[in-house]
Amino acid sequence: MRTFLCRSVCLGLTLCMAAATQAREWSSPNGYFRVEAEAIAFDDKTVVLKKPTGELIAAELAELSEADQEYVQSREAKEAYAKSVDQMQTWTAADGMKVRGRVLAYGKKDLTVRRQLGKMIVDDKRFAAMDPLHQKLTFTIISKIVGQEITDEKSFEEWGKTLRADTRTFPLEGVLMELESGDEIGVPFFLFAKEEQELLQPGWKAWLENESNTAAQQRESLMMQTQAMEYQRDRENRNQIEAVKLGLLATATGVISIWEVILEPAQGNYYRRTSVMVPAQNSQAAEQMVMQKYPGFRVVGVRRASR
Numbered sequence: 001m002r003t004f005l006c007r008s009v010c011l012g013l014t015l016c017m018a019a020a021t022q023a024r025e026w027s028s029p030n031g032y033f034r035v036e037a038e039a040i041a042f043d044d045k046t047v048v049l050k051k052p053t054g055e056l057i058a059a060e061l062a063e064l065s066e067a068d069q070e071y072v073q074s075r076e077a078k079e080a081y082a083k084s085v086d087q088m089q090t091w092t093a094a095d096g097m098k099v100r101g102r103v104l105a106y107g108k109k110d111l112t113v114r115r116q117l118g119k120m121i122v123d124d125k126r127f128a129a130m131d132p133l134h135q136k137l138t139f140t141i142i143s144k145i146v147g148q149e150i151t152d153e154k155s156f157e158e159w160g161k162t163l164r165a166d167t168r169t170f171p172l173e174g175v176l177m178e179l180e181s182g183d184e185i186g187v188p189f190f191l192f193a194k195e196e197q198e199l200l201q202p203g204w205k206a207w208l209e210n211e212s213n214t215a216a217q218q219r220e221s222l223m224m225q226t227q228a229m230e231y232q233r234d235r236e237n238r239n240q241i242e243a244v245k246l247g248l249l250a251t252a253t254g255v256i257s258i259w260e261v262i263l264e265p266a267q268g269n270y271y272r273r274t275s276v277m278v279p280a281q282n283s284q285a286a287e288q289m290v291m292q293k294y295p296g297f298r299v300v301g302v303r304r305a306s307r
Helices: 066-073 075-080 132-146 153-163 196-202 204-209 215-232 247-251 283-293
Strands: 025-027 034-042 046-050 054-058 089-092 098-116 119-122 165-178 183-190 240-247 257-265 274-280 298-302
Touching: 025 066, 034 054, 034 066, 034 215, 046 215, 054 075, 054 215, 089 196, 089 215, 098 132, 098 153, 098 183, 098 204, 098 215, 119 153, 119 298, 132 153, 132 165, 132 183, 204 215, 215 240, 257 283, 283 298
Parallel strands: 054 240, 240 274
Antiparallel strands: 025 034, 034 046, 046 054, 089 098, 098 119, 098 165, 165 183, 257 274, 257 298
């Protein structure tokens, strides 16, 4: 059974979230890239920064200066995080139902249902003993998949009789969510309202394409968690996270400038908005270099990033 990527299988991943920390200057090792921002989330591979303008940047720690890496690991940084990712959030389902919980990661999970000795069993738990919200979400998910309205325990049991002695398995794709009860459940994207699907889905394609790369999947889940946190803090703030790539900066010279090329995914492409750094003589050359490597995107902005 495919399971969701979560904290228990993240190889010791430690995730921290910041409610509000002081902004500081972050830079690449050679100093060509500098940005004033506060760290609002990090793990052992990636740091998510928030500029004073509200823009969000995700950068790999290995591509930042030694001082920045030491800061992220310092006691000062960890103690500055007064609020953590453990805070509950309010999500809206497609049918308008409000769901209290927090998203943990992208992933796949099987929902299994069977009838045993006249009792409904969901994921090896007695349905009657489950948290009421967990029960209601189960109704909604199964109703959507089987095309039959299941609204309460009675109608669920009636549907369960059709299973006879069989176990029904429903493969789900979406996010892992922890409810206030402590239950961790798989929530498919179709359960969310359209606006919240648009918030959560952009990193899904990249997550799928990196199923053999645990670090890359952790990065996508971290970016999704952070974006969800910012969205919950201010529902009018729909900032996308720009994944800043700094690897090419090591080859830059004093003659060539560093350009930040901002890309949006083409229609129908669920990649994230991203920001790519390249050394080039001018903005036109930078744009051409980037488009050769990112054919599924369109350029929405170019700016000089080096001083």
